[in-house]
Amino acid sequence: MTRLHTLSWRRGAWLGRKLPGLVRVSVVLGALAFATPVFPQTGGLTGKVTLQDGSPCVKCPVLIERQEIKGNYHVNTNKKGEFVYVGLPIGNYKITFQDPNGRTLFFFGQKHVGLGDPTDASLDMVKEMASQKKEQMASPEAQKQVQEQAKEQKQFTGLKQLYDQGNALFEQKQYAEAAAAFEQAIPLAKDKNLIAVLSRAADSYHKARMNDKSVETYQKAIAANPSDASLHNNLGSVYADMGKIPEAQQEFQKSAEIDPANASRAYYNMGVVMYNKGKMDEAAAALKKCTELDPKYADAYFLQAQALVGKATLNADGKIVPAPGTVDALQTYLKLDPNGKYAATAQQMLQQMEASIETEYKKSKKKKG
Template sequence: MRRSKTVWIIVTLVLAVGPIGAWLGAGAAAQALGTSSIVGDVKDQEGKPFPDVAITVTNEQGKKWELKTDKNGHFSQAMLQSGIYVVGYKVKDKVVWETKLRVESGAEARADANFKELIAKQGAAAQEAVKKQEEEKQKFESLKAHFDSGVATMEQARAIRSEIQRAPADQRAALQQKLVDLYGTAVNEFQAAEKATGENDPNRHIVLGRLGDSYLAAGRYQEAADTYQQVVALKPDLAGYYNNLGNALARLGKIQEATAAYEKSAALDPANAGTAWRNLGIELYNSNRMKEALEPLKKATELDPKNPQGWYLLGVALVNTMEYKKEGDKFIPILQPGTVEAYQKALDLDPNGPYGAQAKQGLESLEQMGLGIQTKVKTRPKK
């Protein structure tokens, strides 16, 4: 058996939030089964059996076989034809070593790999590279642990928020404090995860995005805006980050800058542009800037006409921007066009939900004001 010079390849671990799919090489044309084989024993950098190492065996035509070492670090690929083969050794989906060998007809060729010996042969440079790789691995594991903990904490906070809405008044203060504590924990976890990312980490934007979300939920709006600015600089083509930046800027009272962020979000993702405009309307509504909320809420209902929240908020904003005319000693409200229609649309879309219930109350209030409107809601006669 002849073996050419081996190649030692040092790789860097890369964070992947989602599942990593297996890479499949292109298959060559079907060939007759051979009588040769390649076998080997793989040992780790401590000289111990190295299980679950992904082995690739590739012939000169590009046909590839994939297998793994067993618990004893052993592998075997039979039914090969004679010829030249490249055997690759992959750890965490990265090729860390390759060797080329000739397989004779009817013979067994060995492709053993002892990484302890290989590293020793490579000298100090290779050892330093392996050490760095191990440090990167530990760094990644730390990042993942903090990131997962932050995500889980935010989920807990979401559940507490829902519980607060249903809880009796005397229990809400304790739940609110628990919510504050959870947001603080989430911020700390995402901060720790962010410190574990490198400047060139391709997934840094994901960690920063979650950190921005936790700042926003905790009411730390300036930190949220600053973090989202970093995110959009890293990923200027993702609409959701601009939407979140708009939320943070709006809560800081920077409406012009927030509007620009929402407009960017809408332009990048036209299918969900209604959400961006509705969020701007909500922020203005929550800031009691009703007149300014009208235009984005109108756009939101045009782009997303099946969302009851947008219609209800538009109805409220129209009511709160009504003008009055004086007749004698009385001030008569002048109903804005579209007010009744907005409330009625919310009621039709959400007849048994919170927005439908609030829209119904709004319509009943308008009827009680004696404006002579026509609605589908029947109010109870006054006693």
């Protein structure tokens, strides 16, 4: 399944903008602990946010990001522009101030939170702007840093415009044009944003049936982030559409290994692809793994039964003898999802199979008499 990545603005600057489907089946790839009381090793942040016109910043988000160990916190200012957040682990934090519309006003790159009373993190935009202007005039290094941040901000703005343009074209099913827009965005993207853009470009190429370009682009994304299970899953789907079954199986397997918690879905997707390609043995095997990992995955049982239908045989009287596991799979599907989208088909298949079995049994019994 395609997972939609989103852009993220890694660095901040003041006055930034808001970064802001036998039957043919259509299947979508789819503490509280009691212990000896101890004093918590925490601190907090407090302060007031004042805008450039001297008025308090009301209902303004304050984003608190721990630097040493991942941790993100959030608080809004009150009617007086004041805020307080207690219970923060001791350490260094990046504090980003936004206006009510989510536009970044300013950030403190490093603010230490110690044990005890909350650390003051007030923001007075008038003073900060004056101070920074003074530093820019006095320090060439500071001026260079500001210029670099401005350049980065400009780059990100261009990146986001192209990214949004690509998404809009994708929604309009203009996949080749969407891919072209995402390609233009790639040179402007960094870190997490690069993965997001590459993934969307690869997906667009796939939708445009430009599979070679899709594979190439997914491989670039995987090279940048080998541990992203969704990228391997999506690449597996492209390989399957190209008829490269071994490569597809390999990528689905990697996805399952990287993300064991969602391995059942990777095997289900593998089963769907194999089924749609007419590879029924491979489909049945993958779907069996899926149901072993997740015994409640209803759709997997139905598709497994569909993959086994072709293995049914006929006895001397021309009666259908279902392959082992077919009836069990259909019965399990109906037990798990009696009103599901495949319920009517499953019931009809079972009735036909059970009628054949019953007829064969009665005739056999008559012969014995």
